[in-house]
Every structure is written in C-alpha cells, then in structure tokens.
Amino acid sequence: MNIVGKIAGGVLSIAPKALQTRMKEEAELMYWRRELRKSGGKFYNGHFESRFTDLFGLERSYFDGKRMIDLGCGPLGSLEWATGAAERVGADPLADRYIALNGGGQTMRYVRAGSESLPFPDARFDVVSMFNALDHVEDVEASIAEMQRILAPGGDLLLIVEIDHPATVTEPHRLHESTLEAFDRCTVEESRVFAIRDDHDVYRSLRDARPRANVGDPAILCARLVKHP
Numbered sequence: 001m002n003i004v005g006k007i008a009g010g011v012l013s014i015a016p017k018a019l020q021t022r023m024k025e026e027a028e029l030m031y032w033r034r035e036l037r038k039s040g041g042k043f044y045n046g047h048f049e050s051r052f053t054d055l056f057g058l059e060r061s062y063f064d065g066k067r068m069i070d071l072g073c074g075p076l077g078s079l080e081w082a083t084g085a086a087e088r089v090g091a092d093p094l095a096d097r098y099i100a101l102n103g104g105g106q107t108m109r110y111v112r113a114g115s116e117s118l119p120f121p122d123a124r125f126d127v128v129s130m131f132n133a134l135d136h137v138e139d140v141e142a143s144i145a146e147m148q149r150i151l152a153p154g155g156d157l158l159l160i161v162e163i164d165h166p167a168t169v170t171e172p173h174r175l176h177e178s179t180l181e182a183f184d185r186c187t188v189e190e191s192r193v194f195a196i197r198d199d200h201d202v203y204r205s206l207r208d209a210r211p212r213a214n215v216g217d218p219a220i221l222c223a224r225l226v227k228h229p
Contacts, residue, residue, distance in 0.1 A: 020172070021138065025094055027170045028136075032075055032101060043102055047203055049081035051131060055206060056158060056190065056224045060084070066126035071115045071147065072133025074098065077106040089125075091118060116142035120150045129158040132202045134179075135171045141182065148185040148227065157186055157225040162202060163193070165218040177221055186225035194220045 036043060053060055064084035073079075073090030075098035082088055088108040092098060095112040113119055115130070116139045128151045130143075137143045151157055163175045180188055195210040196202070196218045205220050212219040 024136070024170050024172070028094060029097060029101075031170070032098070036101065043076045045076040045078060045080055048076070048078045051160070051203070051206070052082070052129065052158065055160075055222060063127065067124065067152075068127040068129070069120070069125045069150070071118075071128065071130040071143075072136060073110070075102040077102065077108060078129075078131070079108040080106055087125075091115065114138060114143075115146055118146045118150055122149055123152040123155075124150045126152050126155045127158065128155065131158075131160040132162065134159065134161040135163075135165070135173045135175050137173070140173050140175070140179070144182045148183060151186075151227045153227050153229045155227050157183065157227065159221070159223045159225065160202065160206070161221050162196060162200070163219055163221045164216055165196070165200070175221075179221070180223055180225070183225050186227050189224045189226050191221070191223040194222070196220055 049060065052058065052063065060081075061084065063082050065086050067087040067089075068079055068082060068085050069089040069091060070078045071091050073092050073095075078090060079085070079088040089111055090108055091111045091113045093112065093114045095110040099110050111119065115133070115137050128147050130147065134140060134143065147157060159180075161175060161179075162171065163177060163179070165171065165174060167174055177191070177193060180191060193212050194205055194208070195212045197205045197208065200218075202220055206222070
C-alpha cells in the first residue's frame with residue numbers, strides 16, 4: 001500500500017462516524033467509475049459464475065430454485081449468471097447509485113441496505129454470499145449476525161474476504177482467519193487461504209491460487225459455511 005493510502009486510513013479511523021461513512025462511499029464510487037471507464041462504458045461480470053461454482057466445488061445447477069442474496073454486491077451484476085435461481089438479490093448501501101452507474105439493465109434485484117441491518121425476515125435465503133466486502137462494512141459483528149439470521153437452516157454462506165491487511169479508507173477492518181469463529185450458527189464446510197497479489201486484486205489472486213507464504217501475511221480467505229438445522 002502506498003503512503004497516501006496509509007495516511008488516509010489513519011485519518012479515517014479518527015474521523016466522526018458520519019464522515020467515515022461518506023468518505024468510504026465516495027471512495028467506492030470513485031473506484032467503480034474508474035473501472036467503468038477502463039472497461040469502455042460497460043461492466044463485465046462473466047467471472048462471477050466460477051466464483052460461486054468452481055471455487056466452492058459446486059455445480060451451476062446447485063443454485064437452481066434457490067433464493068440468493070449477495071451482500072455488498074457492487075454494480076457489476078454478481079448474480080446475473082444464476083438464471084435458474086428462484087430469487088436473486090443484491091444488497092448494498094450504494095445500491096441506488098450503482099443502478100444509475102450500471103444503467104439499470106440487469107435482471108437481479110438491487111436493495112439499498114447495509115449488511116448490519118437487512119430488511120428481510122429470518123431464514124429468507126438459501127444462499128448468502130459476501131465477496132470482498134466483509135472488511136468494508138461498518139460493523140463486522142453485526143454483519144455476521146445478520147448474514148446468519150437471514151440464512152435458512154441448511155443453507156450456504158459463501159465468503160471471500162481479504163485478511164491480515166493494513167486498514168484503508170474503504171477497508172477499515174483488519175480481519176483474520178479466526179474471523180470464521182464468529183459464525184457461531186454455522187459449520188465451516190471448507191476454508192482455504194490464498195496469497196494476495198501486490199496489486200491487491202482479489203479475483204486475480206483467486207485465479208492465481210498461490211499459497212500464502214507466511215501466516216499473518218495479507219491473503220484471501222475463502223470459506224463455505226452451512227447453517228445449523
């Protein structure tokens with residue numbers, strides 16, 4: 001991480017809560033606007049299917065008929081691939097602005113909501129996913145509690161998160177592999193840790209699938225958890 005990122009992360013940690021949130025949101029939007037320009041005005045989401053299937057050893061058909069929600073979904077259309085699902089929801093505090101950014105042409109439903117307080121009943125979804133977002137949230141413990149609350153018994157919780165990295169403006173939490181212990185209503189079916197690239201590109205790091213050299217080095221944690229009956 002460069003010195004500017006370190007300074008910004010330090011300033012954010014002592015700023016008023018409302019300012020922290022605003023800074024994070026503007027930084028997220030700035031990132032996605034830049035990505036949209038780089039991609040020629042149209043977001044690419046073709047990589048998401050393999051993140052849900054190949055990475056966790058699941059077939060595409062496994063998701064047919066299931067109610068799915070992706071938390072901290074971003075604007076790309078992370079569930080567009082799951083055409084056989086009974087329901088596809090993306091929840092994000094910036095959902096309205098993401099719809100404007102992506103042109104509103106996607107078929108999944110976007111809901112404006114933070115992961116700390118989700119407007120859904122208990123056990124509403126068969127699959128809850130959060131990819132590259134848990135270290136971005138306002139409150140990690142509240143987010144984990146909500147993820148488990150809205151997941152149906154026997155349902156899948158799919159997690160990809162960067163761990164052991166210094167705090168930044170958009171990623172203010174330094175999580176660890178032990179974070180999985182907080183999912184007390186779930187059983188960890190599978191957990192793997194991969195090295196993170198120097199450019200901190202999560203999805204390219206998953207493609208590279210290099211083992212982490214040393215415990216405590218910045219890395220990517222991938223886990224599939226199943227909620228207790």
